[in-house]
Amino acid sequence: xxxxxxxxxxxxxxxxxxxxxxxxxxxxxxxxxxxxxxxxxxxxxxxxxxxxxxxxxxxxxxxxxxxxxxxxxxxxxxxxxxxxxxxxxxxxxxxxxxxxxxxxxxxxxxxxxxxxxxxxxxxxxxxxxxxxxxxxxxxxxxxxxxxxxxxxxxxxxxxxxxxxxxxxxxxxxxxxxxxxxxxxxxxxxxxxxxxxxxxxxxxxxxxxxxxxxxxxxxxxxxxxxxxxxxxxxxxxxxxxxxxxxxxxxxxxxxxxxxxxxxxxxxxxxxxxxxxxxxxxxxxxxxxxxxxxxxxxxxxxxxxxxxxxxxxxxxxxxxxxxxxxxxxxxxxxxxxxxxxxxxxxxxxxxxxxxxxxxxxxxxxxxxxxxxxxxxxxxxxxxxxxxxxxxxxxxxxxxxxxxxxxxxxxxxxxxxxxxxxxxxxxxxxxxxxxxxxxxxxxxxxxxxxxxxxxxxxx
Numbered sequence: 001x002x003x004x005x006x007x008x009x010x011x012x013x014x015x016x017x018x019x020x021x022x023x024x025x026x027x028x029x030x031x032x033x034x035x036x037x038x039x040x041x042x043x044x045x046x047x048x049x050x051x052x053x054x055x056x057x058x059x060x061x062x063x064x065x066x067x068x069x070x071x072x073x074x075x076x077x078x079x080x081x082x083x084x085x086x087x088x089x090x091x092x093x094x095x096x097x098x099x100x101x102x103x104x105x106x107x108x109x110x111x112x113x114x115x116x117x118x119x120x121x122x123x124x125x126x127x128x129x130x131x132x133x134x135x136x137x138x139x140x141x142x143x144x145x146x147x148x149x150x151x152x153x154x155x156x157x158x159x160x161x162x163x164x165x166x167x168x169x170x171x172x173x174x175x176x177x178x179x180x181x182x183x184x185x186x187x188x189x190x191x192x193x194x195x196x197x198x199x200x201x202x203x204x205x206x207x208x209x210x211x212x213x214x215x216x217x218x219x220x221x222x223x224x225x226x227x228x229x230x231x232x233x234x235x236x237x238x239x240x241x242x243x244x245x246x247x248x249x250x251x252x253x254x255x256x257x258x259x260x261x262x263x264x265x266x267x268x269x270x271x272x273x274x275x276x277x278x279x280x281x282x283x284x285x286x287x288x289x290x291x292x293x294x295x296x297x298x299x300x301x302x303x304x305x306x307x308x309x310x311x312x313x314x315x316x317x318x319x320x321x322x323x324x325x326x327x328x329x330x331x332x333x334x335x336x337x338x339x340x341x342x343x344x345x346x347x348x349x350x351x352x353x354x355x356x357x358x359x360x361x362x363x364x365x366x367x368x369x370x371x372x373x374x375x376x377x378x379x380x381x382x383x384x385x386x387x388x389x390x391x392x393x394x395x396x397x398x399x400x401x402x403x404x405x406x407x408x409x410x411x412x413x414x415x416x417x418x419x420x421x422x423x424x425x426x427x428x429x430x431x432x433x434x435x436x437x438x439x440x441x442x443x444x445x446x447x448x449x450x451x452x453x454x455x456x
Contacts, residue, residue, distance in 0.1 A: 011136065011144025018363050022353070025362045026176065026345055027129060030149045033172045034127035037164060039151050042126045044108040050100045056107045056330065058208060058299045064134040066101040066144075070094075101133035105150040106300070106327070106340060113154055113338075114331035122155025122336075129345075141315045141347045150321075152340030154328075159271060162304045162323065163278045165341045166288055169308055169319060173286065177357045178348065179311040180318065183291040184275065187301045187322065188268030192259040193241055197234035205230070206238065210295040218242060241292060248276055248290045255292060271304060300324045306341055310351040318347045365394065367455040368418040369411045372398040377422050384420070384432075384450055393455055411437060418455050422447075 008014065015023065034041075053065055102108050105128045113120065129149045136142055151168060153161045166182060173180045190210070194203040205228035209221045216224075218239065225235050237258070244254045252269060259265035272290060279288055296305045303323030310318050321341030328336040352358055368388065370381040381397050388395045396416075398407045411419050421433040432450055435442035445453065 009144070011138035011142075013143070013145075017365065019349075021363055021365070022358050023345065023349055025358065026348055026352070027147075027149070029175050030172055030343055030345075031127070031129065033168060033175065034149075034151055036171075037125075037151070037168050039125045039127040042109070042112065042128045043130060044102070044105070044112055044128070046101060046131070047099045048102050048108055048111070050094075050098055052111050052331075053100050053103055053107055056300060057103060058204065060208065061103065064136055065103050066133045066135050067097040068099045068101065069097055070099075103134055104132050105130060105148050105342065106152070106324070109150070109152055109340075110324075110327040110338070111331055113336060114328045114333040117328075117333055117336065120155075123153050123161075124155055125151070125153050127151045141350055143346055146344070146346040149343040149345055150340055152338055154336055154338035157325065157337045159274050159304070161339050162275050165321065165339065166275065166279075166306065169306070169341060170286055172343065173308070176348070176352065178318070178351055178355075180286050181289050181309050181311065182286055183289050183294050183307045183309065184272065185291055185294040185296075185305050186268035186272050187296075187303055187305055188264050188271065189255060189259060189292065190268075190295060192262040192265030192268060193238065195262050195264060196259065197230060197237055202228075202230065202234075204299065207295040210238075210242065210293060213242065213293050244292050248288070251290045251292065268303075275304060296320060296322055300327050300330075302326065304339070310347075313351050313354055315347055315351055316344075318344050318351060320344075363415060364417070365414060366396045366416045367393055368395045368420055369407070369414075369416045370395065370397040370420045370422070371404070371407050372401050373421070373423045374401055377424070377427055380427060380447070381420070381422050384422075384447065387451055388455075391451065395455075408437075420450065 209224045301322040302325045305322030307317045308319030323339040325337040372378045419435050430447050
């Protein structure tokens with residue numbers, strides 16, 4: 001009989017104990033910051049109705065949505081064959097699929113707000129830490145299943161929310177010790193660019209092309225814009241826009257010359273100035289950096305947009321977000337403005353692992369292992385074990401009476417720093433031996449003093 005092939009779907013991963021502990025360190029750091037800033041937790045289902053998701057992420061994003069086949073297609077073979085032809089033509093049909101795995105946390109959140117607006121107190125500040133799925137090509141830093149950690153504020157147009165979210169980004173990455181650049185732009189400025197380059201109908205083509213700048217370079221962006229129908233003069237204006245450099249104030253001055261005469265451009269520039277005025281460049285670390293090449297290819301953004309890039313490592317963005325002032329309008333509930341940010345936990349993990357930024361004690365599980373050296377010895381050890389656990393010392397008792405060598409190897413493989421030995425001699429004397437495996441030092445203690453020992 002052939003040996004079965006065991007594997008994982010491409011773009012997914014298993015996480016062993018050491019990795020899970022590191023990931024939990026990131027989750028805990030982010031969750032603590034969310035709570036510190038007054039955000040409340042929320043969870044939504046892994047799947048959404050397909051119509052909830054489609055058309056919200058742009059043409060490129062819609063292609064990456066994992067669709068779920070309907071049940072019972074085997075009982076409707078002829079219908080399934082006919083309807084599947086529509087799928088092959090790039091169309092959706094409810095006869096084949098009505099549901100999909102969620103692509104991000106923002107659209108499901110907007111759906112939640114639209115459904116529950118009457119019960120929410122606005123502004124509503126929520127955070128969400130859950131997996132999402134994208135039918136992307138797996139590569140370094142890009143997975144088909146990954147976690148997002150989102151914080152959003154809905155029901156307020158105040159730019160103070162953008163200030164808070166930028167500060168939240170800085171808080172989390174400072175706590176994690178990850179050196180990053182927090183980049184900022186405004187979709188209104190991109191809309192103004194579209195206005196002077198052919199009109200609002202060019203907005204999607206321009207932002208989709210600009211969003212690929214880091215991947216394909218300026219020459220290919222210009223070629224793509226030409227293919228989308230922009231003339232040489234319009235492409236030249238976009239080139240001038242993308243080549244703006246300097247300090248934040250110098251960049252704003254340059255973009256004012258290029259786009260400041262349009263009402264939309266003026267509004268976008270003014271919003272950037274308002275947010276930047278809250279920050280002292282000499283005090284804020286990491287600083288906010290204006291990046292006019294930042295486009296965020298998602299169609300629902302309407303104002304300030306963010307992207308966070310890690311320094312000293314080749315990796316995509318580790319965070320992003322922005323303002324979406326009519327997202328709930330997609331679900332028939334207009335007039336609820338919102339703004340939010342997201343942390344890419346999987347990429348943050350990869351960055352921290354590559355730069356060796358995890359604290360040494362993150363990987364520590366049990367602090368102490370009691371050796372099992374016989375029935376009476378293990379009973380005494382178990383009583384002490386429970387008392388130590390009651391005092392929040394992470395401890396365990398080896399599962400069976402085995403040779404010293406086997407129990408030592410178990411402790412070493414699990415990186416347990418301390419062992420406690422209670423043998424026949426120690427049992428008679430009501431003592432125990434405590435050994436620090438990191439340096440080989442050991443001491444003998446009365447059993448009653450073990451509860452006060454510091455296993456650090």
